[in-house]
Amino acid sequence: MGRDPGIHRKRDEAEGSLVSDGTPIALELKDVRKSFGRTEIIRGCSLQVQQGERVAVIGPNGAGKSTLFNLISGRFAPTSGQVLLNGHRIEGKKPFEINRLGLSRSFQITNIFPKLSVFENLRCGVLWSLGYKYTFLRFLADLDDANERAEQLLEMIRLHKKRDVLAVNLTYAEQRALEVGITIAGGANVILLDEPTAGMSRAETRRFIDLIKEVTAGKTLLTVEHDMGVVFGLADKIAVVVYGEIIAYDTPENVRANQRVQEAYLGSVIATQQAGTST
Amino acid sequence: MEFFTISLLNGISYGLLLFMLSSGLTLIFSMMGVLNFAHASFYMLGAYFAFSATQFLGYFPALLVAPLVVGVLGALFEKYALRRVHKYGHVPELLITFGLSFIVLEMVQLVWGTSSVDYRVPALLSGPLFTLYGTQFPLYRGFMMLVAVLMLVAIWLLLTRTRIGLVIQAALTHPDTVEALGHNVPRVFMLVFGGGAALAGLAGVIGGNAFVTEPGMAATVGSVIFVVVVVGGMGSLAGAFVASLLIGILQTFAVGVDASLMGALQVAGWSITPQTFGYALWKLKISQIAPILPYVFLVLILIFRPKGLLGTREG
Amino acid sequence: QKGETVRIAFMDPLSGPFANVGQNQLKSWQYIAERYSGKNAAGVKFEVVGFDNKGSPQESLNTLKAAIDQGFRYVTQGNGSGAATAILDAVAKHNERNPGKEVVYLNYAAVDPALTNEKCDYWHFRLDADTSMKMEALTSFMKEQPKVKSVFLINQNYSHGHQVAKYFRDAIARKRPDVKVVGEDLHPIGSVKDFAPYVAKIKQSGADTIVTGNWGQDLTLLVKALNDAGLKIPMYTYYAGVTGTPTALAAGGDSEVYVVAYGHANQTGEMGQIGQEFLKKFNDDYYTYATYNGIQLLSAAMAKAKSTDPVKVAKSLEGLSVKSFAGDVTMRASDHQLQQAMYITKWQKAKPGEYSVEKTGYTFVPIKQMDPYVSSTPTSCQMKRPSAG
Amino acid sequence: MARTKDYYEFKPYNVARWTIWGAFALLLLVAPLVFTSSLGHTMLSQMGIAIIVCLSYNMILGQGGMLSFGHAVYSGMGSFLAIHTLNLVSKGGWAIPVSLIPIVGGLSGMLVAVLFGYVTTKKAATPFAMITLGIGELVWASSLMFPEFFGGEGGISSNRVAGPKPLGITFGPQIQLYYLIAFYTFVCTAAMFAFTRTPLGRMLNAVRDNPERVEFVGYDTQKVRYIAFILSAFFAGISGGLAALNFEIVTSEVVSAPRSGAYLLFTFLGGATFFFGPIIGGVLLVLAGVLLSELTKAWLLYLGLIFLFMVMYAPGGIASLIMMNLRVASFGRLKELWVSYLALAFTALVALLGAAAIIEMVYHLQLNAALGPKLQFLGASLDARGVDSWFGAAFVMLTGVALFEVARRHYVHQWDEIQEFIEKEMKRREAL
Amino acid sequence: MLQIDNLHAFYGKSHVLHGVRFEVGEGEIVALLGRNGSGRSTTAKAVMGMVECTGDVLWKGQPLVGRKPYEIAHLGLGYVPENRDIFPRLTVHQNLMLGQKGARARKQAASAGARGRWSFDDMYGMFPRLKERQHTEAGVLSGGEQQMLTLCRTLMGDPSLIIIDEPTEGLAPKIVELVAEYLKTLKSRGVSVLLIEQKLTIALSISDRALVMGHGSIVFQGTPETLRGDAYIRKEWLEV
């Protein structure tokens, strides 16, 4: 059950294109830039993601993928440019405001509530979206919908056996799963995952990708990945970020064929193999 | 002009004294993340040790011996107590220093009694340094300023010319990794804590006779030195220095300002009488709140610039 | 009554920052009690037991409860008007709610005038002179000092400091209208580390005299700062004689300090003897002379009442006069404020034979003694006396 | 020992929970019948008050991770406003029943928190701690500077026998007041416990653990902290109001830094990681304040030492010690330990006895040397100048320490073995 | 150089390594493979003295068990932890500075015959990206940059043997290649490498020998070729 982001909609801020080929645009970046001090890290990114699309963001280390996510999700404010979520400008808003508008993200470096149990972690993710806000006049135990949803999530991320274990005591892979669990808990319909499978073994990765597919069905998904197998298996479209710019944004096939992408990122493996040594 | 010059001198010298008191705390606070509530107790110990040492050795040897002894005590405390609670986080660290401050206080009273001791400025350093507009500037104050500046330089060199600072900051978050890179982390921590305590001890040697050496002396400087460290910005020695001077000067000049809100309002045409609601507040003069201005300053700084004057991060 | 033991609960800080004062005063009480046990008008024995109230009003209430539980019917306290108010109030309520178990409170040092004015209570008896009385004495002395022309008032910013300033202005306006107050400062209590700025301000004001009610380190630091700056002007004080302060004063060098009090260190006769013996026994100065008056008054009242019952003793204490070390003293019935002689003493190097205060080589020499009427002030007290008595 | 902190939670509506609350209520009811002296009654009253304030402090410290150095501001302002209200009542101005005065205190504490909390809770961690330190110092300093409101040194006094007296309850006798306090203690404890199980209570935990992530699940961390801070101040204010009724005098010490420090220390000593820890802390606060100082002049030294050792060896406070043993008990192995505990207690007592005798002699020499070298210590008479006494005390202490060490080694061994067993057992159960 | 025999390691009460035994020779690259949780990282930590362990670890004949990590580091062992333990609040450059050993340790190493092999410039030359970011706080570096930094930081200590735990984790394919190249350079400069890896292809392409670990002990030792050829071992111990 997703929730209606329209509840929080502020009319006066709504602007921009809603439709390109019939499907509404869930997320749009317009010439977004970000500098830290004097270095410009994001150098004019524009991007349109349609509702229900899965987009993989790839690019070399330090290209600015995580930074881009941070800009979208409100961790940082862009230096200039616009970010639109379902047609509403969200740049410069606080993370919680953006979350309430229906966007949720996970982190590259695990970011959970270490001293709460797995179940509590998930329930924390659920509460706001079910409208419980800051209430202190109702017992958690009586919030049947929240509890039910948290239990469901437990099953989904396959941690039901660890329901009452403190998150800090989970293994790394379990923590990663929990990280994603918290992210999807609020029922946001735009989801950003930053290297969700980092640190997992092949097999775990495979299982995990299936899980992600399952839990994000019908939602808009952006994910940063280095594992090309995963990327090509998961994504409808791929955005290639190099040095703060999106140099390509296309279907996997086209991206694979793209010359610049080859040079900047993918092809290197093949290239170096041909060239032999390259010190 | 006369008042201004003398106040400025007073302000600077008081500021330097504050710096002397808080430099060790800054060192420990910024590098180890420990809010050392016993810092003022080390200051007190310094004064008492100096008092006793002066009787046997004379003042100048005491100037060396007392801080050393305090430093060793600090290092031992780090080694046998503080280190054990480090893993539990900041609050237990803070509480254990709290406990220590009680113990030091009681010990001091046991050894030296409950009233003040007769610890005097040595004859060599008493008397005026110069006279300005008929007001003497005491030689001892000059000496105090000199020592404070020397302290600043010494710590500065230590931090910039050695990697101790880096080792500690890194060890705060990743002690194992730092050790694996070949640094003896526990020893560095011990040295820093001991060093910080020694600095407090030195301040005690110098402050003890400039002011009064008595069991209450720790409590009186206790919280204001935190203000200096926080206002300056955690992790910033230069910040502490600037903050000390600023607070010193601010406070000194505030004593001279007899303006009040009532005055301001009356100028604006409001009449305030003893019957007006909140009269006590309106009639309060700036000079009356001078000594608590640092706290006002602290609250304002944290609200508007939580990094502190020269700090780089919050908390 | 003869041979009975009267137990007095002493409640003052015995630990913490003011422990030195409390400890000394407890010893003073115990010493005097022992000295006059059996050898007094009523022939009773006295026993003084210390309770640590840590200087806190709330803790005082606990110690009071503890003392009453243990059967004490006489309590004494002095350090701090806050605790005094609390005890006065609690004793009043206790006596009202527990008839037959009345308690008498001897206040030997808390000097807030309110305690014998608007807050006065039948069960409370003050042995010290209050702030207004001391100021009467002090200004009477200053009246005769032609040097005094412009005064700077520096005080701690709390009720005692406020009162000192207020009573000084009142009294001096009556006695020496020509004296000008050229500056006044109130500073937070106990939090000034450096008095140099205040000294600069005093100097700038052109004052030739300082009047201060400061005590503890607020006083010693002020004196030190004055010496450091070379500003040698006379200072009129209340509390230069309190434990620790003389030592600090001595370390600061020569300065002209006057103290107003109801006693002094260079007494002759029995009082001088007590001082010497106390010094020998405890290696400490005896300066809480009110303990002497307290025991004398109690025993006289007991003799008069022929009983140690607090209700009777309280009644006979009213208006009672006894011989003290400085003439007769009277417990004024209207407000239970002891009327006694006052002294002005001056801080100076001790000559041979003079009492070296805290072994500093300095002493407070009496330069003026004033009869009780000089310092007597009117009271606004409307004493409610128990109907039975 | 530290690793055994495990997740602990009351299961909803279980028998244990009813039993515990029932027992708590019963304890509150019968306590004054057991301790009947008037000192006993005041102390019990004060314990109730301290329990509320420590629990309220733990709402922000333990549950919200906010280290405050100025909690006394809120309880203290509650006290002041409550006593002013009480005075109005006794002047016949207002007709509020005395039993509701604590609520007035609570609302006042809350109001002050609305004001100050707005600035303090904008920040977390150290900046938060430092702002509270600053505000605490400011309020404390002001409390002496504005005698009009704070009553100067003498404070504000009042008489609690005032206003309407339903059923002839005047609250004059301490016992009546005690039951009022006990009632409030029970209700406030229940309310604060309930708070931990509400959405806001849970989010407060989340904010403590990882404020950043909280922002990404839709919550404004500042607001969470702010509301919790205000609620905590409400309970602090109630306790302040009760204190005003209990003492019938309020002086500036109630807003002082040492008071705030005491709340922090004792909450921690009781155990900040468990809900019931501060209850223990509150009880100890009163015991230490009233009784310890009666027993010995060296009480501050003992207090300092207790803190030092507690922080070093049981950083979870007394509550964590209890919980660890309960865990052992729930695996049915506590009974093996009681001999060890007896041995530990006995040897510790011996060591303590020796050490205390030495400490007392030192204090005696320093403070009361003039009263002669003899002093009474627990019925024995010691000679502070005599070699015998020193030798004897040292001997007792050293024997105690040595035996304690033997007992401790044995105990640690046993304890480790049991913990190992428990871990295995838990793995096994998990696998089932 | 490094000889390990009968090594057992524990996390508290849990017994993780059960008698590990292998050697690393001078100038050799040895790959240590295995599934998640098989105990490879623990082996590395045990060698560095960072976990409780028993058994024999000999380094140039000296026993290491029971020594403190910094002492072990002084003897010339370097360790690159798996979880990118960069020091987040120090700049990149300061991170590298911490890689250098203290003056006394350097003197000690010099007298033992070691020469400084690596300088800041070498590091910046190797990863120009780091040079660009050298005055940035390391905490804000991208994941991959942090990985490079950890590697370089350890090299600054001039180790004779470097233990690298999953160096290619989170690195883009291009950088992975680069790292592989650099490991070879290390070897050519006479540094031995114990490489803990997940990515079989890379590990096998650069290593001289491969070890496979399973359930806390070594279950295979041999050349990369044998391992490639040994379908059973691969299936049983490496794939899932």
Ligand SMILES: Nc1ncnc2c1ncn2[C@@H]1O[C@H](COP(=O)(O)OP(=O)(O)OP(=O)(O)O)[C@@H](O)[C@H]1O
């Ligand atoms: N707060 C910041 N201040 C300064 N520089 C920053 C900050 N955050 C990120 N950067 C810089 O921005 C660049 C991009 O970082 P980002 O984390 O977005 O990379 P990435 O594409 O996610 O790489 P990776 O795949 O390695 O995670 C890096 O060089 C990093 O150092």
Ligand SMILES: Nc1ncnc2c1ncn2[C@@H]1O[C@H](COP(=O)(O)OP(=O)(O)OP(=O)(O)O)[C@@H](O)[C@H]1O
């Ligand atoms: N700090 C710890 N406390 C308890 N057990 C641990 C700890 N660290 C690791 N373990 C356990 O030790 C075993 C070996 O872990 P290790 O990290 O050595 O594996 P690895 O082979 O490096 O796997 P990975 O691919 O996950 O890095 C695992 O079962 C793990 O659960």
Ligand SMILES: CC(C)C[C@H](N)C(=O)O
């Ligand atoms: C020094 C401290 C008590 C806390 C520190 N600023 C931190 O949160 O990391």
Ligand SMILES: [Mg+2]
């Ligand atoms: Mg990234």
Ligand SMILES: [Mg+2]
């Ligand atoms: Mg590993």
